[in-house]
Amino acid sequence: MIEYFEQLPEEEKDGLTEVIRTLFRQTYLLERKYDRRAGRMVPVREYRTADKHVEFLKDYFRVAGITLCQNMHMGMLYIRDESLWGEKLPRLATIYVLILKLLYDEKMSEASSSSSVIVTLGMVNGKAGEFHVLHSLPSPTEIRRTVSLLKKYQLIEPLDVLEELDENTRLVIYPCINAVLTGDDIRQLLNTFSEEEYSGEETAVQGAFEDMPE
Numbered sequence: 668m669i670e671y672f673e674q675l676p677e678e679e680k681d682g683l684t685e686v687i688r689t690l691f692r693q694t695y696l697l698e699r700k701y702d703r704r705a706g707r708m709v710p711v712r713e714y715r716t717a718d719k720h721v722e723f724l725k726d727y728f729r730v731a732g733i734t735l736c737q738n739m740h741m742g743m744l745y746i747r748d749e750s751l752w753g754e755k756l757p758r759l760a761t762i763y764v765l766i767l768k769l770l771y772d773e774k775m776s777e778a779s780s781s782s783s784v785i786v787t788l789g790m791v792n793g794k795a796g797e798f799h800v801l802h803s804l805p806s807p808t809e810i811r812r813t814v815s816l817l818k819k820y821q822l823i824e825p826l827d828v829l830e831e832l833d834e835n836t837r838l839v840i841y842p843c844i845n846a847v848l849t850g851d852d853i854r855q856l857l858n859t860f861s862e863e864e865y866s867g868e869e870t871a872v873q874g875a876f877e878d879m880p881e
Contacts (some may be wrong), residue, residue: 668726682716687727689713690735690746693820695843698742701783701824708783717744741782741842759805760813764844766794767823771840782842785826788814789834807832814838 672680689696696717699708717724718737721744725735733748756764770791774784788810795801805813811832817823822844826837 668723668730671723679716682713683720683723686713686717686720686724690717690724690728690744694747695743695745695821697821697841697843698744700821700841701826701839703824703826714742714744738842743842745843756816757813759801759809760816762795762800763791763813763817764822765800766791766798767817767838767840768844770794771842771844774840784840786838786840787834788832788836788838791838792834 672683675683686696696714697711698714698718700711701707702709721735721737728735728746731748733746735744735746737744767786770786771784774786792801792804811829814823814825814829814832814836818825821841823841824839825832826839827835829836
């Protein structure tokens with residue numbers, strides 16, 4: 668395994684090292700992401716690198732008892748292990764993740780031909796209202812901060828300018844929304860939020876895939 672890595676050109680070594688760090692940090696890689704300038708989904712360099720060296724990566728993670736999986740249909744590579752947990756998210760971000768997952772599943776059940784889904788911010792806040800998980804509509808600053816955070820972790824991609832954020836702002840939900848949740852019932856999880864008093868505490872979300880087809 669080490670010999671394989673050492674025989675690679677330096678540039679390729681650097682790319683593979685970055686792939687490993689990214690997988691440990693966020694547990695998944697997307698094959699394609701939306702590019703606003705191009706106005707379409709474009710290939711992701713890190714995914715191409717990982718796909719090229721996928722057998723090496725599987726052996727690498729296997730040493731640590733971690734499984735590297737590839738879902739060709741959804742265009743994802745991800746690592747899976749019960750001990751893997753993502754970073755703690757603020758309460759609003761966690762609520763948005765749950766709502767986005769619910770909307771994603773609803774849209775995919777409509778026999779969508781794409782692995783990504785487009786919704787509006789109004790749909791997200793409206794669904795949150797249905798579950799009574801928000802006592803009031805968050806401030807534009809808090810919403811903008813939350814959207815930026817979820818964009819950073821490649822869960823969503825805003826199609827419109829964040830500075831002009833409103834209920835019509837469109838969001839692409841990437842298939843890796845499945846990465847931050849276990850197989851628990853989403854509606855049940857949302858109900859627990861509606862019963863809690865807002866405390867501003869952070870909430871941990873699972874960073875590994877559970878019950879997901881390969």
